[in-house]
Structures are given as structure tokens and as C-alpha cells.
Amino acid sequence: MLPLLRLLFVLLIVQTVVYVLISLYSRAVRKSKLKRHWKKKGLTTDRDAYVRRGLKQYDGSIRRKLILLVYIIPLGAIALLVYVMNFM
Structure with missing residues (x-):
């Protein structure tokens, strides 16, 4: 049991680093796309305000939440492997 907990602890640290990166x-990437879109369209509004609004929308988007799969998929795979190896 202790090796599994040690593995999970190290895995969570690695996953956190990967998630942040x-x-x-x-x-x-989203910020650069917003800047390119602003320049391409020739908008007259303040560029920084436009980028801030776009990033605020991005923060609430599903794309941002999908990054959480960095935690879910590996932990789910380990749980599935432990279950299959012990109970099947």
C-alpha cells in the first residue's frame, strides 16, 4: 500500500507541473490569437481591453476545463489497472 501512495504522491506533483505548464x-496561445484577430480586423477599440475581455471569456470556456483531464485520465487509468489486477 505504501508504494502505491508514494506513486500517487509523485504522480500528483508531476501532474500539477504539467497542468500549470x-x-x-x-x-x-489564446492571447496571441486575440491580438492577431484584433490586428487583422483593424478594430478601433483598445487592444488591451479587447484581449482582457477575450481572456475572461476563455477562463469560463469548456476548453479551459478540459485541461483538468491531465489529472483525471492518469488517475483513472491507475484505478482501472488496480481494479483489473486485483478483482478480475
């Missing part, structure tokens, strides 16, 4: 990368 993916979140930062995804936000930077």
Missing part, C-alpha cells in the same frame, strides 16, 4: 501555454 499546459494552462500557461494555452492562455498564451
Whole structure:
């Protein structure tokens, strides 16, 4: 049992690092797309305000929430493997 807990602890640390990196990368990509869209369309509004509004919408989007699968998929796979190996 102790090796499993140690594995899960290390896995959670690694997953947290990966989650933060993916979140930062995804936000930077979205920000650059918003800036390119503003420039391409030739909008007259303030660019920073436009980008802030777009990032606020992004924060509430399903795409942002899908990044949480970084936690769910590996932990689910380990739980499934433990179940199959012990009870089937």
C-alpha cells in the first residue's frame, strides 16, 4: 500500500507541473490569437481591453476545463489497472 501512495504522491506533483505548464501555454496561445484577430480586423477599440475581455471569456470556456483531464485520465487509468489486477 505504501508504494502505491508514494506513486500517487509523485504522480500528483508531476501532474500539477504539467497542468500549470499546459494552462500557461494555452492562455498564451489564446492571447496571441486575440491580438492577431484584433490586428487583422483593424478594430478601433483598445487592444488591451479587447484581449482582457477575450481572456475572461476563455477562463469560463469548456476548453479551459478540459485541461483538468491531465489529472483525471492518469488517475483513472491507475484505478482501472488496480481494479483489473486485483478483482478480475
